[in-house]
Amino acid sequence: MFTRMLKLRLLNSVAPAYFFMATAVTFVLHFCFFLPTLFPSPSASLRGSTTLHALVFLFLMFNALGNYAMTIRYPAESTGDTAVPVCSPHCSDKVDAHYLLNGRHFCKLCKKVILKRDHHCFFTGNCIGSKNMRYFIMFCIYTSCTCLYSLVLGVAFLTVEYSLSFENPLTFMTLLPLSIGYFFMGTISGLQLFVVLMLYVWLGIGLVSAGFCCQQVLLVARGQTWCQMQRGQLVENCSPWKSNLGDVFGTRWLLGLILPVQTVEMYSGDSDAAKQD
Template identity: 85%
Template sequence: MNVPRTEPRLRGAERTAPLSRTRADMFTRMLKLRLLNAVAPAYFFTATAVTFILHFCFFVPTIFPKPESSLRASTALHTVVFLFLMFNALGNYIMTIKYPAESANETAVPVCSPHCSDKVDAHYLLNGRHFCKLCKKVILKRDHHCFFTGNCIGNKNMRYFIMFCIYTSCTCLYSLVLGVAFLTVEYSISFENPLTFLTLLPLSTGFFFTGTISGLQLFVVLMLYVWLGIGLVCAGFCCQQVLLVARGQTWCQMQRGQLVENRSPWRTNLKDVFGTRWILGLILPVQTGEMCADETDAYKQD
């Protein structure tokens, strides 16, 4: 008599076991994302400070050691170019954080849409709106969550995020060129052969442990690969974002496989993001459009 009663209990336990494992996996993944959300900005500011110190304390004094008039002009030119790139990268970084893409009209968390694919970091609501679990806010026209800025990228800060990627890429690649020049002058390393750069890291690591080279040289070599990686990733990511903006599409929509029937031409889509004074926005981290646009524009995405 007791056997039929115990079978449903066992089946119920079997059903709750996968559910508990799924919740545990979701909690673990969410914890990793929160940790990344805290570590990434610290990594960005550390890399920025290291780049600044290497440039003014090692690269410029080594590449331009003599106080001649021609070298002074070259030193000033390189300093101005580096400070311009660094200023725009940090300025657009701050503007991306200063103008979040959150909705000012929604303070309570709306009910998740039945069309939501139950993403870990965000829930799709309706009308181009998402609830970000990391930001704990409703985001308008959400594209993605940027861990380096610690907030979501959407309709209000997309222009600053794209410019941040552009100038970060330029700063890293420019630092890469100066780092190669520093190694050439200071340690007489020739980069005429393309294989020199590819084999530089493993050879430098081996020479460091054998005591042949100093720790500074190994650190500069490591930073060369860091600058190259960040520069290429930011450049590729920037090209992707510009393409999505021109199509009037967001990364979230592309992930859902949603094709946007865009009625506006690509020029209009770019103007909506970069503003009417887009040329000024290319050289200075300032507002180039109206920041208080009607939030109903976000509803056109669905």
């Protein structure tokens, strides 16, 4: 158990560092390599295209980082609990949190009581629950869009700069192993290999974020959490899916789609803690 918790705490520190490093690298590649290479001419039309691509990228990245910050700013902890309550008789110690009574969990990593805990997000370093679920979902959406957008520009960069053709679907599948081999043979540059590696990083993060987002939206619509699903607990919430989504995304949900702002009323207390999980 000690070794497992040590690994989880290490991951809790490494994952945010990895996220910020990948973000910084993506910024540099976009503005120092992709855009100057794809739109080198000073003509008015290409300047407009450069500006458009830069604005789209900045919009996606702003929302991804903004919702990331909001996820951390509004933690899911239950402020009404000053001590850890007694565990439920159904509590399992096989995961990283104790299931408590009245819809609460005690996270061993955060060392806090979490209200309606869904899971612990290592990339943000805190738990996802009733107060920050909306920001986490929007973070996943915009992270996925940013990665897939970067993937498209990266493929275009390799096509223009190194005359690679991606007409054959197998090209992308064999690109990484061939690039590693050519790099050690001295045929390609380190920059080309690095861009190829980043293509696979963007693809992986983009697909994982998109899948995670779809899963979370489905759980929210059902009025269920990931912790409940892990325990095999049936949903007792009979509210319609529109009402469940409204509880998370708020009445100003449309504004929340384009800006990382607060769209739901924050709890003055943890009155919902009395609701059963």
